Amino acid sequence: MEKNRELVLAETLLRDPTLLKILEIMVEEREIAPQIRLEHGIEYPKMKMFPEWQEKIRKLIELGLVEEKIAERVIECPYCGKIHVGTRFKCPSCGSINMIKTEIIQHVTCGFVDTKLKFLRQPKKESEEQLICPNCKVSLREEGVDYRVLGEIFECIDCGRRADRPKIHFICRECGKEFNILTAKYKAVYMYRTTDYGVKLLKSGILIRNLILLSLSSKGFQVEKNATLKGISGVNHRFDIVVKADQSLIGVDYRPIASAELQITDLLAHIAKFMDFPDIKYIYVTDSSSESIRKVASSQGVNLVSGKSITEILNQILTLVKKFKERKEIKA
Ligand SMILES: [Zn+2]
Numbered sequence: 001m002e003k004n005r006e007l008v009l010a011e012t013l014l015r016d017p018t019l020l021k022i023l024e025i026m027v028e029e030r031e032i033a034p035q036i037r038l039e040h041g042i043e044y045p046k047m048k049m050f051p052e053w054q055e056k057i058r059k060l061i062e063l064g065l066v067e068e069k070i071a072e073r074v075i076e077c078p079y080c081g082k083i084h085v086g087t088r089f090k091c092p093s094c095g096s097i098n099m100i101k102t103e104i105i106q107h108v109t110c111g112f113v114d115t116k117l118k119f120l121r122q123p124k125k126e127s128e129e130q131l132i133c134p135n136c137k138v139s140l141r142e143e144g145v146d147y148r149v150l151g152e153i154f155e156c157i158d159c160g161r162r163a164d165r166p167k168i169h170f171i172c173r174e175c176g177k178e179f180n181i182l183t184a185k186y187k188a189v190y191m192y193r194t195t196d197y198g199v200k201l202l203k204s205g206i207l208i209r210n211l212i213l214l215s216l217s218s219k220g221f222q223v224e225k226n227a228t229l230k231g232i233s234g235v236n237h238r239f240d241i242v243v244k245a246d247q248s249l250i251g252v253d254y255r256p257i258a259s260a261e262l263q264i265t266d267l268l269a270h271i272a273k274f275m276d277f278p279d280i281k282y283i284y285v286t287d288s289s290s291e292s293i294r295k296v297a298s299s300q301g302v303n304l305v306s307g308k309s310i311t312e313i314l315n316q317i318l319t320l321v322k323k324f325k326e327r328k329e330i331k332a
């Protein structure tokens with residue numbers, strides 16, 4: 001069952017190189033988060049080069065390779081859809097935007113109580129203001145001594161209405177239209193994370209081996225997965241894929257890269273295997289390769305394939321296999 005699912009998955013990805021590329025990026029990044037800026041809106045920098053990435057991410061979610069999570073919510077203009085939105089505190093009575101927070105002050109000396117807005121002001125040193133009681137005209141000196149702050153409240157400068165809280169309105173800085181809490185869109189912004197299954201599929205090489213297999217068979221090559229061949233020494237060796245092109249055999253192995261040192265050890269082991277088959281062509285596939293790795297491979301007649309993307313790797317393998325087949329045909 002599981003094998004079937006993986007082959008179907010590989011088929012889907014082979015048909016859609018963009019989907020495959022996005023999966024590669026997702027596995028590399030593990031997760032991609034939105035960048036939210038008022039004037040730019042919501043962006044995913046890693047996906048910038050793919051205009052249709054959202055549709056592709058949906059597909060990867062359906063396939064169980066990626067999952068989404070709400071990362072943030074933003075107020076979106078219900079008229080133009082932009083998130084460049086300002087907030088206004090409005091008076092519940094007259095609708096003025098001059099609904100400001102103030103303190104309720106009691107002048108202990110004379111007993112007068114009103115909001116700070118109603119107290120008189122006189123300039124003090126260093127841009128500070130001196131409050132003066134409007135009732136007895138005496139300057140307020142020290143909080144807790146000659147005056148007390150009884151609480152905070154919002155007050156409309158225009159109509160004098162007081163309230164615990166203002167009415168919240170929003171103004172779209174793009175289209176200029178105003179809306180309120182009830183008409184605002186409170187939009188979810190998602191982040192995307194590669195599932196463990198998605199990571200495993202790529203890192204283990206299961207997907208790439210299936211893709212190599214399918215890309216070759218779709219071009220009419222006869223391929224066998226997990227094939228065992230007997231070498232001239234009489235020892236059986238396993239190959240990820242064996243391509244039968246007319247009379248000749250091509251062995252293909254994909255090895256995910258663990259570290260530079262392990263890569264050279266692994267390549268040497270595979271060269272030893274290849275030496276046991278003087279008549280076959282051999283392709284060693286890996287994610288990336290250094291100059292020295294390529295030198296070792298070419299000195300031993302091993303065709304080393306690596307590339308920046310899976311699509312690039314698949315194309316290189318296809319080109320090589322076609323070339324081997326043509327050479328054989330010319331010789332024959
Ligand atoms: Zn708008």
Ligand SMILES: [Zn+2]
Pocket residue numbers: 091092093094095096156157158159160161
């Ligand atoms: Zn008002």
Ligand SMILES: [Zn+2]
Pocket residue numbers: 107109110111112133134135136137138
């Ligand atoms: Zn007073």
